[in-house]
Amino acid sequence: MKCKNVPLSLLKVGAILSSPIIDPVDSRVKLLAEGTVITDDFMRLLASRRIETVVLNQRDIAILFAFTPQGRRKKVPPPPAYIQSRKANDFSDALDSLVEDGGELSLTEGERSLSDEFVKPAGCAYANGLTIQWANESDKRIEYVNEFFADTAEKGANIGPLRITCAELLDRLVEDQDALVCWACAPYESDYPSRHGLHLAALAMAIGVEMGLGRTDLTELGIGCLMHDIGMHEVGLNMFDNAGPLVHGQLVRLADHPVKAIDIAGRFGNEISNLARFVIYQLHERGDGSGYPRGLTAESIHPLAKIAAVADAFIGMLTTRKHRTAIQGYYAVVNLLDEMKVGKFDPAAIRALLKATSLYPLGSRVTLTGHKIGRVIRSGGTDFVMPTIEMWDEDYPDRPPEIVNLKESPAYQITGSVPARAA
Template identity: 25%
Template sequence: MQRITVSEAKLGMKSARSIYNADGRLLLAEGVPFNDYYIKRLNEIGLPALYIQSPLSADVKVPQLVQEETRIMVTQLVQKSFDGLRAGKRVDLDQFKEMAKSIVDEVIQNRHTMIHLNDIRIHDDYTFGHCVNTCILATLTGVWMDYNEKELYELSLGALLHDTGKALIHKDILNKRGQLNPKEMTEMQRHPEYGFDILRRYSQELSMLVVHVAYQHHEKCDGKGYPRGLAREEIHEYARITSIADVYDALTSDRSYRSAMLPHEAYEIMQAGSGTQFDTEILKIFLQQIAVYPVGAFVELNNGEIGVVIQVNRNMPTRPKVRIVMNVAKQFCSPESNQEQDLHENLTCFVSKVLSRAEVAKLEKRFALQGFTAELQEQSG
């Protein structure tokens, strides 16, 4: 699986994931080859990136914490509630509660799955998918903090509703392509207060802890956050968890002003905020769930081999199992040859570099030029 920009989409490439539009309608099913019409549609809907099946790793399946169907349903609910709030309607909290329960159930079930890739979002829809992803990441952190079901459910609901106040931010500011000016930034930074004001009207149906996640998720442990400059234990634990999930999701998502960071880059940035921006202990637990070199990533090893990650190791996240696609002599190895390096066992070997998208594309081109598959077929025939 390889992430490319829409402008890099070519005839015959196959999508590695089903692609849906903002209404949740299927645009392109997994495995269907691109034709002129699909490429035109992908450009029209403004999708920032997509996953394609790489000929070098077509058999590698990326694990997911929550099923795609659940993600879509929840994303649609968040979008519907934002539209409703803008039109002065009430939030249907029963539906949110139901969805938070589903996420908690799925995350508990898949608790051993590490955090892999984000969903792909259309720029203007960033906020909706972001709320869902933040919720999933926060819930997983809660699971590994040994929260009971009631706590997990409160945390999940709070994280899902954390950016509710953004419904009151003008769409021109919310979806602006480019950096905000100081006036716009001040308005944007009011969304925790807006969210608090909206959600506290539901105090009969909603725990105030949930409401405070929306109010406090931009506070920082060193007291330099907003809106109130709260520090450390003054910030509720649910909000401290949500703030970590929120920033990680933002860093690893494509934004209008920059492309998504790779997990190992985001990992470093998060680590740098330990104790100042983020709670040290919670951050430690969160970072243990990140697949630093996720399944499907192409890596170069210190011995010169290039491979694709096929399995991550929870106890040693920097030592995954890698299937070699190019050997030391710079010759391609067929997937069938099953040449693997388990870095957990071979301790003299380590990842020296993660290949960029451009480098993987180059590799695929060479692979295609060599007509490796055809050659193999000829040999076996």
């Protein structure tokens, strides 16, 4: 796993790192053993030694940057001209037949919406210690998903860890939906596809909450998101190693991976429902027929797959890739709105995304009127440009932030998006 030097200021009290911190002067000395909690005393020790940087692996950097979006770029590169797959198997044929017959493109009937089970916190910061706790727990969950993928490759996996993961995400949605969405909107580029799948599942489930879905549909949506890229292991993850655009042969393999994924999902029999299978198989389809593997149009795409498609495109733009840095959240939202206008994405899912994360997505740094700077921490619901923010004066950035609900503070308005600092 790649390592890099990071400034001492990025270390967070409460973080649990997977690798030791080594003395930069004497590499034989461990300043902090792996699996040990970073404490105030340890931070003082580093300061007393005048240590300014430490070497960390990507997984540990991801823990420290949880809840901190990496977007620095404004322009979204145009997508490639996707092609359709010629591959098929018994499980893809079964779903294709359901689509052709016009059946089963529906949601669970009569289920209570999860949004009826909780009241979203408003006008306040996240609970003390919540962000670092969730960052540590999410890293462990990514390890479980990695193990699931490895076991699946050996045809010995159990779907249980994915259901446990989705149950945990449901609990987090109930505890603090805004905090979970903020975490989801700050993906780091390591541990693909497990980390990508977990961020995708969290955001897709939050979008589903805003669309009134209940626990059953949200769970199947989450399982589909976690598994959707499992076919990439068979077509080759290394196709993304190059900094340039994908060439024809790579696009062929890319188009095949949902077909491979649904074949793998078929090994689990009734443990994976058709709801989850449609997400796995159709997530990369687009309403205007420009997606893959089958080039379906909107009426043939399952509602859960439409939600997952929006979340996947959004998380993809927010993630640093070999050929580009991550896109700033505001510009990623604008790109989705533009693509919705030409029929690629479902308008209801886009609106639900905006309700979940605002026009300036949760975690984004913004400028405001009155020489203020801020960080978006709570969505404004249907008031897409009026979230709740932590706000500082530009001239005094070290002072404690003020929590401001822009709905209740007309004197302040967001004037722009601020690019993230480099990780």
